[in-house]
Amino acid sequence: MARPSIQFDDGAAYERMMGTWSQLVGHVFLDWLNPEPGLSWIDVGCGNSAFTQLLVDRCEPTEVRGVDPAEGQLAFARARPAAQIAQFHEGDAMALPFPGHYFDAAVMALVIFYVPLPARAVSEMVRVTKPGGRVSTYVWDMLGGGSPTAPIQAEMRAMDVAPLSLPSLEASRMEALHALWSQSGLFEIRTREITVSRDFANFDDFWSKALLQPNIGPPVAAMSGADRQQLRSRVRQRLGCDGDDKMIYTARANAVVGLKPS
Numbered sequence: 001m002a003r004p005s006i007q008f009d010d011g012a013a014y015e016r017m018m019g020t021w022s023q024l025v026g027h028v029f030l031d032w033l034n035p036e037p038g039l040s041w042i043d044v045g046c047g048n049s050a051f052t053q054l055l056v057d058r059c060e061p062t063e064v065r066g067v068d069p070a071e072g073q074l075a076f077a078r079a080r081p082a083a084q085i086a087q088f089h090e091g092d093a094m095a096l097p098f099p100g101h102y103f104d105a106a107v108m109a110l111v112i113f114y115v116p117l118p119a120r121a122v123s124e125m126v127r128v129t130k131p132g133g134r135v136s137t138y139v140w141d142m143l144g145g146g147s148p149t150a151p152i153q154a155e156m157r158a159m160d161v162a163p164l165s166l167p168s169l170e171a172s173r174m175e176a177l178h179a180l181w182s183q184s185g186l187f188e189i190r191t192r193e194i195t196v197s198r199d200f201a202n203f204d205d206f207w208s209k210a211l212l213q214p215n216i217g218p219p220v221a222a223m224s225g226a227d228r229q230q231l232r233s234r235v236r237q238r239l240g241c242d243g244d245d246k247m248i249y250t251a252r253a254n255a256v257v258g259l260k261p262s
Contacts, residue, residue: 008068008214011048011076017212019050021148022110024196025253026054029109029138032192033257038062039104044093044125045111049077049086055107056082065098067091093121098128105129108137110253118171122184129260135186136257138194142172146252148198149210155234156216161223164215177256186258197250203241206249207232 008014037060043052046066055064064086068074074088091097093108093115106125115121125135140147147153153163170176174191181189200206211217220228241247 008047008070009072010212011073013212014048014073015050015076017209018110018148019048021196021198021251022047022050023054024198025138025194025251026051026109027058028194028196029136029253029255030054030058032194032255033134033136035059035105035134040102041065042067042096042098042103042106042125042128043086044096044106044108044121045114046077046088046109047073047111049080049082049088051107051109052077052086052088053080053082056085061085063103065089065103067093067096094124096124096128100127101130102128103130103133105134105136107135108139110139112137112139112177113142113166113168113172115171116167118168119180119183122180126184126186126260131260131262133260134257135181135184135260136255137177138253138255139172139177141174141193141252141254142166142169144173144252146254148249148251149213149216150251151238152210152216152220152231152235155231155238156219158234159227159231161219161227161231163219166215172254174254174256177254181256181258184258185261187261189256189258191254191256194253194255195250196253197248200247200249202244203236203239203247204244206239206241206247207235 040063043066046068052066066088077088106129
């Protein structure tokens, strides 16, 4: 029997867990890109527009288009302040609904490992970007243990419970990102690691928010009550959390940017 697919249909739940993380990384990412104001942007896989909001707040764009396949996420995005400038479209990263050479900059935030054919998605970003424009992404270092849910996933696997699989985990490696950008004809390619930390009120706060992640929550919910409690205890021990004190968790993303030839 086929395993259930990962469903991103709750923009508010996404905001509590991954939206906050995305903006933490996104601020550092934009500092690194240092884009000039007045650009037109496409945010591919915009989700609930956590990163799109940063583009609007920080980059003085002339135009922003967000594309995502999940209508529930887009509904949340359209209720954000960013929607006063940004427009959101239901669509596929591997077949973007825009003509070639349309945007000054294309970006993808925490998405590429969900795309079945990452090279096609990168090629689409290149296609819709103007000559001389910038194409970039940031993504959790999933295979290097950089994800915000890495300790939960490790303990799930130790208990023979697998998180829902992501189709393109390999694409999260820095070497793979550089290769994808190079093979798509981009030049002046730069990469960097981005490490960010997030405060949680206590372990329960971390745990409850982590279970909102759609590749974690459903398989954990399917466990027996005793197994869920055992998993929770194992993760807490792994993180060294005692009592109800505030905890800080650090995650790591890989980022890449390149320019489209003129």
